[in-house]
Amino acid sequence: MKRKFAFVLTAACLLTACGSKPNIVTGNKELEDAVYNNEYVSLASYTGLKAEKKKYIVTQKAVDAMIHDQLSEYAEYNSVDRASAAGDWVSTSFTAESDGTVFMQEEDYFFILGEEEYGAEFDEQLTGVTTGDQLSFTIDYDSDFSDMDLAGKTVDFEVNVTDVREEIMPDTDDAFIKEHTSYDTYQQFEEAVRESIEDSYESESTSELQEELLRKVVESSSILQYSRKEYDTAREEYEGSCLEMFEMFDMNLDEIYEALEMTKEDVEEDITYSVYRTIVIDAILDNENMSLSDDEYEEGIAYYMKENDYDSRSKFINDYGEDEIRGQLLEDKVLDYLTAHADLTEVEAEYEN
Numbered sequence: 001m002k003r004k005f006a007f008v009l010t011a012a013c014l015l016t017a018c019g020s021k022p023n024i025v026t027g028n029k030e031l032e033d034a035v036y037n038n039e040y041v042s043l044a045s046y047t048g049l050k051a052e053k054k055k056y057i058v059t060q061k062a063v064d065a066m067i068h069d070q071l072s073e074y075a076e077y078n079s080v081d082r083a084s085a086a087g088d089w090v091s092t093s094f095t096a097e098s099d100g101t102v103f104m105q106e107e108d109y110f111f112i113l114g115e116e117e118y119g120a121e122f123d124e125q126l127t128g129v130t131t132g133d134q135l136s137f138t139i140d141y142d143s144d145f146s147d148m149d150l151a152g153k154t155v156d157f158e159v160n161v162t163d164v165r166e167e168i169m170p171d172t173d174d175a176f177i178k179e180h181t182s183y184d185t186y187q188q189f190e191e192a193v194r195e196s197i198e199d200s201y202e203s204e205s206t207s208e209l210q211e212e213l214l215r216k217v218v219e220s221s222s223i224l225q226y227s228r229k230e231y232d233t234a235r236e237e238y239e240g241s242c243l244e245m246f247e248m249f250d251m252n253l254d255e256i257y258e259a260l261e262m263t264k265e266d267v268e269e270d271i272t273y274s275v276y277r278t279i280v281i282d283a284i285l286d287n288e289n290m291s292l293s294d295d296e297y298e299e300g301i302a303y304y305m306k307e308n309d310y311d312s313r314s315k316f317i318n319d320y321g322e323d324e325i326r327g328q329l330l331e332d333k334v335l336d337y338l339t340a341h342a343d344l345t346e347v348e349a350e351y352e353n
Contacts, residue, residue: 021228028222036287043283044220047341056201056351077165083128084164086114091163098153135159148249210335234274300329
């Protein structure tokens with residue numbers, strides 16, 4: 001996953017737009033070995049931090065899966081007169097009931113066996129069926145199941161199998177690849193897919209590493225005070241993100257936190273960390289005298305326009321605002337600085353989706 005444009009308010013807001021409310025004083029003391037102090041933070045050393053950088057292994061299975069995704073538009077789906085098996089598309093009409101209430105009802109809804117959309121047990125029930133079969137079964141879903149409609153429920157399913165289809169992928173020889181892609185041979189296409197996955201893994205590994213390094217600095221520094229306005233803003237953004245994430249489920253905040261198994265203390269910790277993170281970034285910027293050149297600004301705009309599929313520079317700037325863009329790019333400089341000055345050990349790791 002490539003890093004997307006995720007704006008945060010810089011601590012410049014914290015220092016200059018605090019409003020009339022008094023700051024929140026934490027009661028923490030300055031560090032004896034601080035590398036930088038101001039009225040908001042006593043900053044711990046942020047160079048030479050030890051950390052492991054994951055080198056995710058690109059498996060042939062991952063390459064094959066991406067190739068399949070990219071070429072699936074050329075596949076054919078033929079009805080079969082046999083029992084369903086892994087990879088088949090099983091069309092159904094079904095109802096889902098919990099505590100005597102039908103909460104889900106679908107007509108002509110298909111499941112791809114192996115994708116486990118409703119869980120592994122559901123796919124097992126639909127494996128070995130044929131057109132016309134009628135099934136009744138019950139599944140107990142864990143509270144952390146990915147589908148919020150099913151999570152934590154005991155669900156009674158009534159399923160009518162209306163069709164079983166087999167996916168027939170095209171013969172991906174060199175001629176097919178040359179006709180339907182920008183590559184001349186299958187080998188070139190496969191190598192390009194592998195490189196794309198490697199780039200994606202590297203970007204994700206770097207983002208994970210940078211956040212780990214920054215968290216080390218935040219947790220070892222001493223935050224002395226922060227503005228109520230910044231705290232309120234952080235809370236609004238946090239709650240807004242949660243509501244947006246679960247918008248399709250029409251859930252309120254309490255229901256979202258319960259589904260995520262988050263206590264009020266967990267929420268408060270996340271919000272406070274967001275404020276502390278901002279203060280530390282600003283302190284490093286100040287201590288290192290970091291600024292953004294015109295070239296860096298333009299390069300950053302070009303990078304994030306590409307990452308977020310913007311064709312118009314003016315629309316991009318209008319959507320996000322120059323101040324917030326500069327703030328994000330300055331944060332990127334801090335994260336890159338932490339990485340460049342860290343004591344890193346590279347370790348191979350399996351990638352988990």
